[in-house]
Amino acid sequence: MGRAVVYLFLITAFAFFFVFYPSNSPDRNHQELTRRLGYKLRAPTFDPLVEEMERYAEEHGSGRGRNAISGQRTTTANQVPDAYKDYYDEGRLKISLRLLVLFPLLDHSPKDGVISYEELSDWIIEQAVQRLNYRTRKELDFHDKNGDGAISFREYLPQFTEEDIAKRGTAHGEAGWWKRQFTNADTDPNGLLNFEELKDFLHPEDSSNYRIQNWLLREKMKRMDYDRDGKLNFDEFLHHVFDIYKSYIEFETQGDDVPTAEEKFDELDLDEDELLSVEELRPLFQYLHPGELSYAQHYTSHLIYEADDNKDGYLSLDEMLNHEYVFYNSVYEGRNGDYEDDYHDEL
Numbered sequence: 001m002g003r004a005v006v007y008l009f010l011i012t013a014f015a016f017f018f019v020f021y022p023s024n025s026p027d028r029n030h031q032e033l034t035r036r037l038g039y040k041l042r043a044p045t046f047d048p049l050v051e052e053m054e055r056y057a058e059e060h061g062s063g064r065g066r067n068a069i070s071g072q073r074t075t076t077a078n079q080v081p082d083a084y085k086d087y088y089d090e091g092r093l094k095i096s097l098r099l100l101v102l103f104p105l106l107d108h109s110p111k112d113g114v115i116s117y118e119e120l121s122d123w124i125i126e127q128a129v130q131r132l133n134y135r136t137r138k139e140l141d142f143h144d145k146n147g148d149g150a151i152s153f154r155e156y157l158p159q160f161t162e163e164d165i166a167k168r169g170t171a172h173g174e175a176g177w178w179k180r181q182f183t184n185a186d187t188d189p190n191g192l193l194n195f196e197e198l199k200d201f202l203h204p205e206d207s208s209n210y211r212i213q214n215w216l217l218r219e220k221m222k223r224m225d226y227d228r229d230g231k232l233n234f235d236e237f238l239h240h241v242f243d244i245y246k247s248y249i250e251f252e253t254q255g256d257d258v259p260t261a262e263e264k265f266d267e268l269d270l271d272e273d274e275l276l277s278v279e280e281l282r283p284l285f286q287y288l289h290p291g292e293l294s295y296a297q298h299y300t301s302h303l304i305y306e307a308d309d310n311k312d313g314y315l316s317l318d319e320m321l322n323h324e325y326v327f328y329n330s331v332y333e334g335r336n337g338d339y340e341d342d343y344h345d346e347l
Contacts, residue, residue, distance in 0.1 A: 044124050044127060044128050044292065044296045045127055045131075046123075046124065046127070046327045047098060047102065047328065051130075055134075095325070095328055096324060099320050100317070103317050113316065113317075114314035114316050115320075117304060120304065121300040124296045124300050127296075128293055128295075128296045131292065135203075136198055136203070139156075139202060140195060143155050143156050149195070150198075151193050153165075153178075153179060153191070156182075157178055160175040172219070180215065181201060181204070181215065184201075184209065184212045184215050185200045185204075185212060203291060203292070204291075205289045205290060205291030205294070206291035206293045213289075214278055214282075216285075217278045217281050217282065217288065221281070224236050229275075231276055232275065233274065237261070242261040244287055245284055245287045245288075246258060251298065268280050268281065307319050307320055307322070307323035307326050307327075309322065
């Protein structure tokens with residue numbers, strides 16, 4: 001049996017182990033988190049080795065993997081399995097060994113023998129950024145036919161004709177809708193999207209681009225603004241915005257100090273006209289349009305809540321080892337592809 005076949009067997013066995021591991025794995029806790037916060041995104045992956053393994057499995061046909069590695073990093077097919085071999089025993093990842101290796105990498109500011117929320121959050125956000133970078137690089141390499149390092153609207157969406165664009169249709173998914181989003185991402189503006197601009201275009205929920213954020217909020221508001229006046233009155237805010245916001249705040253504060261709908265509305269209504277404009281809704285952007293980076297922060301809180309036995313707000317190595325599967329249990333959730341949101345479904 002060739003080496004490649006053996007490697008694929010080990011990777012497939014690893015995936016099988018996690019999917020069918022007995023019920024002491026706390027998957028349902030993460031599933032409850034995703035239901036409560038309303039995410040359609042997959043849980044962030046704690047371990048970059050798992051990201052590389054899944055990418056290798058995807059590229060070599062052993063299953064549907066996930067993308068996570070930065071476009072600046074390169075790992076050949078032969079190098080990847082060699083990097084895994086010390087962490088495997090009969091096709092199973094040695095989780096305790098991986099945590100022993102990862103713990104000192106997380107515990108760095110300060111290096112005090114425990115992991116704080118900030119340290120864990122920085123680590124998980126870094127994995128999320130690398131995943132976004134890898135997906136963007138993959139799309140750029142695929143669509144950049146002339147090799148100039150940028151993508152035109154026609155290169156990325158060749159299915160739309162000039163006639164389609166000229167119609168300026170702005171309904172969700174129409175040529176004009178995509179053209180507007182493309183223009184929002186093109187900060188130069190030169191009619192081309194470079195790597196960073198393409199990342200904003202592909203992952204608008206994680207963008208800090210002012211025009212993209214306003215566009216997303218305006219699109220969101222259209223579905224909430226029943227009287228079509230371009231703003232949200234209190235009833236529209238109460239029934240469509242506040243419940244979403246409240247779910248996040250209750251999770252972030254563990255139910256403490258949650259403002260009432262009236263208090264939050266008054267706080268946002270800066271001009272006191274009893275209506276909320278798109279600009280006034282901007283402080284709630286991360287709640288109304290959560291992306292992978294937002295989820296990474298909430299997932300950090302989830303991991304600490306699950307593993308922090310003495311409730312001091314920090315994770316010791318013993319606590320992580322005692323709850324090792326909390327850090328790996330959601331790796332294979334969403335394998336049926338239901339974690340992408342409606343924006344990405346259009347791509």
